[in-house]
Amino acid sequence: MPESASTFIAKSTVKSADLDHRRKINFNIGRYNAAVPAGKAQFPDISSARERAKNIKWRAIETLDEQLENFEAAFTKRGGKVIWAADAGQALQEIKKICEAKNCRSIVKSKSMVTEELKLNDFLHEQGIESVETDLGEYIQQLDGEPPYHIVTPAMHKSKEDVAKLFYEKLHTAPNLSPEALTLVAREKLRKKYTEAEIGITGGNFLIADIGAIAVTENEGNARLSCAFPKTHIAIVGIEKIIPSVTDLGLFWPLLSAFGTGQQITVYNTIVTGPRQANETDGPDDMYVILLDNGRTNILANPKTRESLYCIRCGACLNACPVYKNIGGHAYGTTYSGPIGAVITPHLRQMDEWKHLSYASSLCGNCTEVCAVKINLHELLLENRHEAVKQGAVPGSEKIAWKIWKKASLNRNLMNKGSRKIKNWVVNKLFKGWTAHRADLDFSEKTFNEMWREKKK
Numbered sequence: 001m002p003e004s005a006s007t008f009i010a011k012s013t014v015k016s017a018d019l020d021h022r023r024k025i026n027f028n029i030g031r032y033n034a035a036v037p038a039g040k041a042q043f044p045d046i047s048s049a050r051e052r053a054k055n056i057k058w059r060a061i062e063t064l065d066e067q068l069e070n071f072e073a074a075f076t077k078r079g080g081k082v083i084w085a086a087d088a089g090q091a092l093q094e095i096k097k098i099c100e101a102k103n104c105r106s107i108v109k110s111k112s113m114v115t116e117e118l119k120l121n122d123f124l125h126e127q128g129i130e131s132v133e134t135d136l137g138e139y140i141q142q143l144d145g146e147p148p149y150h151i152v153t154p155a156m157h158k159s160k161e162d163v164a165k166l167f168y169e170k171l172h173t174a175p176n177l178s179p180e181a182l183t184l185v186a187r188e189k190l191r192k193k194y195t196e197a198e199i200g201i202t203g204g205n206f207l208i209a210d211i212g213a214i215a216v217t218e219n220e221g222n223a224r225l226s227c228a229f230p231k232t233h234i235a236i237v238g239i240e241k242i243i244p245s246v247t248d249l250g251l252f253w254p255l256l257s258a259f260g261t262g263q264q265i266t267v268y269n270t271i272v273t274g275p276r277q278a279n280e281t282d283g284p285d286d287m288y289v290i291l292l293d294n295g296r297t298n299i300l301a302n303p304k305t306r307e308s309l310y311c312i313r314c315g316a317c318l319n320a321c322p323v324y325k326n327i328g329g330h331a332y333g334t335t336y337s338g339p340i341g342a343v344i345t346p347h348l349r350q351m352d353e354w355k356h357l358s359y360a361s362s363l364c365g366n367c368t369e370v371c372a373v374k375i376n377l378h379e380l381l382l383e384n385r386h387e388a389v390k391q392g393a394v395p396g397s398e399k400i401a402w403k404i405w406k407k408a409s410l411n412r413n414l415m416n417k418g419s420r421k422i423k424n425w426v427v428n429k430l431f432k433g434w435t436a437h438r439a440d441l442d443f444s445e446k447t448f449n450e451m452w453r454e455k456k457k
């Protein structure tokens, strides 16, 4: 078993028995569940809105090369620079080059899962560059030395008491501050950073092909400050974030808000079209967009799993998943957790190392039910299992066990052989993995043939 799988099992086992963790998650997801109906109510027909969004993303992904080239042409026309990065290493080297050219010592950064994928903060730290998270949830996580727990709500697993304790320990504030007071502390610490930083780094919720811009959605205004104050702005965006037209935002902005947080529209929605123009008074001198592949074209190459690229990272499938709610975001050991993480990680990384995530599902289909863009997530989890078997990424013992099972269950004479006791012993020993967390399989005293004959008498 790969180390990633045994670590996942060990962490999940601990977390699923942690009642305090479950209480916090249930509380926070409960608040999300209470808010979402109000967000969805703005759509006269939520199902067709989701369908429409899926169709737009289908078109965008089917013509990805063309859309990205359109984006590049329009963005560079206004002086923006586009960098194509095939993998994390290439993206990091490009960022390093920009930092060196700008003599950068400090960076303000807004929330971005792609930068988590790159482990950007660790890399910048190694280069002697301070990189400060400016989203409150990410700031809390950075202070605690933890990665984000959830793709939308990075500190979802922490109660307000946990955060007060953390600030008390790390920032020497008074103990037991209220959430409002804690926010003011963070705000005061961060304000200075915006004006000192040479570079601001953001992600991008959408890449807009026709006008060559990025769209950033947030609730705190920190992303807007991160790209407005520093002289240089770098946006790092996964290539799948493309949408064909700026008019598509009329659907995607409210959809993302409704499914992400239950808002009708997120507080700050910014469209950034490039560096400051001659007739403009503010904005950065230079703007770079790094278009990141990092395994996404592996997903694109597979016609079945391709639809996972439609994801707008709203986090709804995580909140709905019974597995996520019990084991939490950190047990996955991946950048993207929950159902969408289980679907894409084996393709973004290695199937044999990460296929176990696709088995950590009851296949209840709740993720598919709630997905903002109607991705058939539970079917893609099954598809991953199928792929893993096709690629031979399953242990020999499992293959032999299923071969024996198939042979026996297709042969009536074999099924009739042996007593109940013997059959129970063979099957429960053979499928030890299955019975580790389930009751033993229990054969009937009589065979099917015997019962059938009795019935016919």
Ligand code: SF4
Residues within 6 Å of the ligand: 259, 310, 311, 312, 313, 314, 315, 316, 317, 318, 340, 370, 371, 372, 373, 374, 375, 377
């Ligand atoms: S897969 Fe669907 S529900 Fe999950 S984060 Fe992506 S868009 Fe949201």
